[in-house]
Amino acid sequence: MGSDDLVTPMTGPGAPDAALLQAIVQSAMDAIVVLDAEQRIVSFNPAAEQMFRCSAAAALGQPLDRFLPARYREQHQRHIAAFGITGGTTRSMGHLRPLTGLRANGEEFPIEATIARVDVRGAPYFAAIVRDITARLAAEASLRRQVELLNLAYDAIFTWTWDGEITFWNAGAERLYGYPATHAVGRRSRELLRTDHPAGGMEIAQALEDHRVWEGELIHRRRDGRVVVVESRHVLVEGEGGRYVLEADRDITERRQAEAEHARSVAREAAARAEAAAAAAARDRLQDILDDLPGGVVLMTEPEGRVELTNAAMRQMIRGPADPDAHAPVCSQDLVFAWLDGSLVGANERPGLRALRGERVQNQQLLLVRPDGTTIPIAVHVALLRDGPGMAHRVIVFVQDVTQLRQAEQLKDDFLALVSHELRTPLSVIHGGAQVLVNKPHLDEDMRRELLLDVVAESERLERLLSNLLALTDITAGRLQAALEPVLLEPLIARTAADFRRRSAVHTFTVEVDRSLPPAEADPDLLEVVVRNLYENAIKYAPHGGAVRTTAEVDGESVVIRVADEGIGTAPEHVAGVFERFRRVGGDHRVRGMGLGLYLCRGLIDAQGGTIEASSPGPGQGSTFTVTLPVARGWAASDHT
Ligand code: ADP
Numbered sequence: 001m002g003s004d005d006l007v008t009p010m011t012g013p014g015a016p017d018a019a020l021l022q023a024i025v026q027s028a029m030d031a032i033v034v035l036d037a038e039q040r041i042v043s044f045n046p047a048a049e050q051m052f053r054c055s056a057a058a059a060l061g062q063p064l065d066r067f068l069p070a071r072y073r074e075q076h077q078r079h080i081a082a083f084g085i086t087g088g089t090t091r092s093m094g095h096l097r098p099l100t101g102l103r104a105n106g107e108e109f110p111i112e113a114t115i116a117r118v119d120v121r122g123a124p125y126f127a128a129i130v131r132d133i134t135a136r137l138a139a140e141a142s143l144r145r146q147v148e149l150l151n152l153a154y155d156a157i158f159t160w161t162w163d164g165e166i167t168f169w170n171a172g173a174e175r176l177y178g179y180p181a182t183h184a185v186g187r188r189s190r191e192l193l194r195t196d197h198p199a200g201g202m203e204i205a206q207a208l209e210d211h212r213v214w215e216g217e218l219i220h221r222r223r224d225g226r227v228v229v230v231e232s233r234h235v236l237v238e239g240e241g242g243r244y245v246l247e248a249d250r251d252i253t254e255r256r257q258a259e260a261e262h263a264r265s266v267a268r269e270a271a272a273r274a275e276a277a278a279a280a281a282a283r284d285r286l287q288d289i290l291d292d293l294p295g296g297v298v299l300m301t302e303p304e305g306r307v308e309l310t311n312a313a314m315r316q317m318i319r320g321p322a323d324p325d326a327h328a329p330v331c332s333q334d335l336v337f338a339w340l341d342g343s344l345v346g347a348n349e350r351p352g353l354r355a356l357r358g359e360r361v362q363n364q365q366l367l368l369v370r371p372d373g374t375t376i377p378i379a380v381h382v383a384l385l386r387d388g389p390g391m392a393h394r395v396i397v398f399v400q401d402v403t404q405l406r407q408a409e410q411l412k413d414d415f416l417a418l419v420s421h422e423l424r425t426p427l428s429v430i431h432g433g434a435q436v437l438v439n440k441p442h443l444d445e446d447m448r449r450e451l452l453l454d455v456v457a458e459s460e461r462l463e464r465l466l467s468n469l470l471a472l473t474d475i476t477a478g479r480l481q482a483a484l485e486p487v488l489l490e491p492l493i494a495r496t497a498a499d500f501r502r503r504s505a506v507h508t509f510t511v512e513v514d515r516s517l518p519p520a521e522a523d524p525d526l527l528e529v530v531v532r533n534l535y536e537n538a539i540k541y542a543p544h545g546g547a548v549r550t551t552a553e554v555d556g557e558s559v560v561i562r563v564a565d566e567g568i569g570t571a572p573e574h575v576a577g578v579f580e581r582f583r584r585v586g587g588d589h590r591v592r593g594m595g596l597g598l599y600l601c602r603g604l605i606d607a608q609g610g611t612i613e614a615s616s617p618g619p620g621q622g623s624t625f626t627v628t629l630p631v632a633r634g635w636a637a638s639d640h641t
Helices: 018-028 046-050 069-088 134-152 169-175 201-211 254-291 311-318 350-354 403-439 447-475 489-503 525-541 571-578 598-608
Strands: 033-034 043-044 100-104 108-120 123-132 156-161 166-169 213-221 228-241 244-251 298-303 308-309 334-339 364-369 376-389 391-400 485-487 507-514 520-522 546-555 558-562 611-615 622-628
Touching: 018 558, 033 046, 033 525, 046 100, 046 123, 134 169, 156 169, 169 228, 169 244, 201 213, 201 228, 228 254, 254 308, 254 311, 298 311, 311 391, 350 391, 376 403, 376 485, 376 520, 447 525, 447 598, 485 525, 489 507, 489 525, 489 546, 489 558, 507 525, 520 525, 520 622, 525 546, 525 558, 525 622, 571 598, 571 611, 598 611
Parallel strands: 507 546
Antiparallel strands: 033 043, 033 123, 100 108, 108 123, 156 166, 156 244, 213 228, 228 244, 298 308, 298 391, 334 364, 364 376, 376 391, 485 520, 546 558, 558 622, 611 622
8 A cells, every 4th residue: 555545545524635635744844654554654754754864765664663763662562552452543742652763874863753543444554743852852951951040049030921920930039029939920920029119110111112121129028928129130031922021139128128227327326426526515615614614613423423524713723723734634533622620521421422412512611632732711512413303413513712712801800800909009098198187187287288199199190090991991992083183292292291200209301302393193192191101100110210211303204202211121021012911021010000001002002003112121221112103294204304
């Protein structure tokens, strides 16, 4: 039977035309090989010739084994036999074993085959359709390798059709999103992952259309609901099955969280720095304010006694203004307090601690013990600083240096004692004299006159004392106003000297003042008080008498008046001190006085714009007091020299 017979025998309605069948067989892409009952090849189409590298002429009549590798021939025979027994009519592609063909040149290649049994006029034939799957297997292997590689990738990689349906889902995607491939494939990716597009979905589609690539950030949700931020790359691929998108996602949630945390910590740091700077600025401002305060301020933490802040006055109080360390911070060891008797204040009795215990610390009189062991009297006040509700562990200690206050108190006490003493003496002379005059009416005229002169002298003394005190009060209160005018010195001095001549028989008052001397710019009343005080002292401090010489001359724009006596004089170291209040340096303490006369003189001369100085060659050698006043305005000093 020839191959032509095989393609013609089918009959019945719809049976294809033989010529058509022949054309299909000849032009088929697959190899079609027909065998007869003896397994001989009775038909071998051009595709078979091509596949097995064997012409139909050479193949016809040959057993099919001829195109199978020897090791599969026996197995093939068994299949054919079984095929005959089971009476099956078809086997689909790939169901036949072996799946390896043998070309005429001995080369083996993978095949896929379908075999069908057809009975033609009672005789069985077998039609085998064979496909060379070398290329397909290679493609599949390469695909498998690619999938394996994709599965190795850490990133989630999946593909979806242009409609969004997932077609491939790698192990990374399973890990990242929690869905197995079996669940993901076939679903729409955006719905599955509940994608948020910070960039906008349309923008991605547009970028893929335009550039075939899109890169950016997406927010997905995992199967467990957690949000994942991914860095995503989409590539548009034009495949055989149409367009699809390959999406590779990298989890950057942690990176984003780290970045956010970093940003937060940077912001926190910046806020902390700003807060610290503000606190430092506030502290600086506070420090400036405190430094301007005249009293000492210490901010300390109790009960430890740690010093947080001190002001300039406090540091100066501790170290003295000349100390080079005056600006160095003060620590608690520098703050030593003593009671007024000099014994140290114990740690528990510190003013700060006492205030913390609820005791009132106001105007507490203590001594501040300086590092060099000297002490200064202080008054201490403490205020509590409440940091929180009811919480106080910081205190502000205000320290006031009361040295001057103490000195003033001392001065006041001394002054009162002196004034009472100075008042009592003339008063007792006046009182005693007056009583004698009253009780003894028959006193002789000389005695009577002497007593009356004493009373007059002491009342004058009282009067001078009181006017001195009043002038002093005016000076201290800043009320003293000098009424300046041109004052001719000669008459003023001559008049005063004459007055004093009457008061002392043992002193010689000489006045050497040129009548043509230009007048001084002065207040005549105040100037007279000064001259009187100087004369008074000249008598007091020259108890044995002697000359009291007054001169006046012009020196440049000034008039210089000098009063020189021959009294007890002054040691050079005491000369400058004689003008201080209550200072009675080097003088004879039996001589009555309050140490206020020269102090007053200096105040009065200051008020007239002049100067007053004392000089003495030494004890026992007399003293000279020099008053300098400006020449009266409009008087050219040089005209009168
Ligand atoms: P008082 O005379 O009341 O003591 P003053 O202020 O007038 O006070 O004088 C102060 C001191 O200066 C006197 O105590 C005395 O020691 C000294 N002193 C003043 N005048 C003379 C003088 N002419 N000669 C020597 N010492 C004088």
